[in-house]
Amino acid sequence: IISKDLPQAFQLLREMNESVQQVTQLVDNMLARVKRGEISTDKGLSFLEMKYHMLLSYLINLTYVVLRKCSGKMIEGDPAIGKSLNRLVEIRTVLEKMRPIDHKLKHQIDKLVKTAATGPTGGSDPTHFRAHPENMISKVDDSEESESDGEDDKADNKQDKMKKGVYVPPKLAAVHYDGDESWLEKQQRALERARKRALGSSVMQELQEEYFDRPSEVSHRDVAKATLAQQHRHKEEYEESYFTRLPTTKQEHHRGRKITTLGTLGDELTRFGDFRALEGG
Template sequence: MVQALDYDCEAQGQDIPQAIQLLGEMNSNVKQVTDLVEGMLQRVKRGELTTEYGLSFLEVKYHMLLDYLINLTYVVLRKCSGETIEGDPSIERLIEIRTVLEKIRPIDHKLRYQIDKLVKTATTGVSSSTDPILYKPNPDDMMSSAGGAGRDEDDGEDDSDEEDEDDDEEDEDEAGAAKMPRKAATAGKSGVYVPPRIKPVYYDGDERDADKEKKALDRAKKRAITSSMLQDLKEEYLDAPTEISSGSRAQQMLSQAQKEKQEYEETYLMRLPVTKAEKHRQRKLTTLGTLGDEILGEISRESALRGDGSKKRKLAKKGKGKKRGGKKRKFH
């Protein structure tokens, strides 16, 4: 019994300094919160902060947090006063509020971007220029541009060419501010709508028409070098050894690519996926090979039939010549 009392005294001696430290932190935090709330109330009363348009989700969440703190403070007060909290309705209320706050956490995570953007806009008064939502397609701009084009045509029928030019300039000035994101996306291409690029792609904005033609010519030369006709000429006039095969040049290229792919898979012990282009190429070559076999088979069968017929005709001619040299039959 004496040992138990000594242990309780030691535990109380260790807990008392911690409790005093926590109470001091609570007092300082309560003072900071009180000053912050009083300042916000003064700003709301002066009209500096508008609470008319807000998010109902945040309003409900803050009310529940406030209710949770009130009930928690009441429970702490009863425990500090030495009263029992068993069966107290505040405990059930705390459990209910804690459960609801845990359940709405996924909703809070989904609305975090929207809430942060609204808070930043309300604080600074200016939306960020890097916001990707500014570059989304706006159907109103398309309708306004179509309406402006219709108005320009009507004005052209009634007014002179100079007045038409003035109207076009005014329409462009009015719609310039609203169409800045779309102009940035089009990158100087007039009359063509280009959707915003959200994935990294090859930049060809500074590429000239001459460079594009040169690249197209290089690609055409590369295709010509790998063509079947040029390969046949090389095999005919060069002294390099040739490999005799029954397949076409396209089939040889496909088999070479499959061989390289198989070597890569065996080297790195990994299976490469088959793309749609490879499936289409294999299906196309299979179809061409099947048609070629059928055509060659028909030709061979026809030639065989023609060869048999010619032999029969030759034998028949030889037989007729022998009969002419023999005895003639008389018919009565």
């Protein structure tokens, strides 16, 4: 097996030698241009500078590990190899954590590189059409305002924008297409939804706990509060993963106020649900 792999190994070594020579020549030419002042390295992005230093350190440690492996010596238990491997794992972890920041800076980096290569661009340059993070700030006021006031404000803002000539796109929500379904399929789907609502009601859950032999579950949180807590948890995980702050919509603001008040208590006590969907089952 070794004799069969030798020609391929020698071919790979020759290709690596040629690639190393090309890279060395490019680096020497770039260093010479920097020393002559043809390339300015001032006022650069510190994020890219740190990233390049870490990539260079990663390649140095990786080359050292490969060199020790090719020498035919045992690397197990070698403290120098252990330090290099720990450093490789550390750099790899940091580079993976830097990906969200790198993605956020991609627009700025592409714009600077294009400006440095071709000079200033005009107003029709596609890189100018970018998102405005300042528009994502929540406009919800902390004061106690009703939903009707919020709808009136939205209508007034829309009319003001239309008067100023600003295009306001219509707010269209995705709707399930049921044009291919027959009348019987629609009735069955509606009956299934009604059956699920009836089975999930608080009265039905109490009857199941009373007459079934399974152990009852004791919880100090209702379904609405548990759902709200789960939504907050998902939102926090998204913000921590992508280093961004999601705005709080007016619907979320009012939903949280309704759950924390006694407005739903009377509805839970007086509304027992529609159980007609269970008669056929």
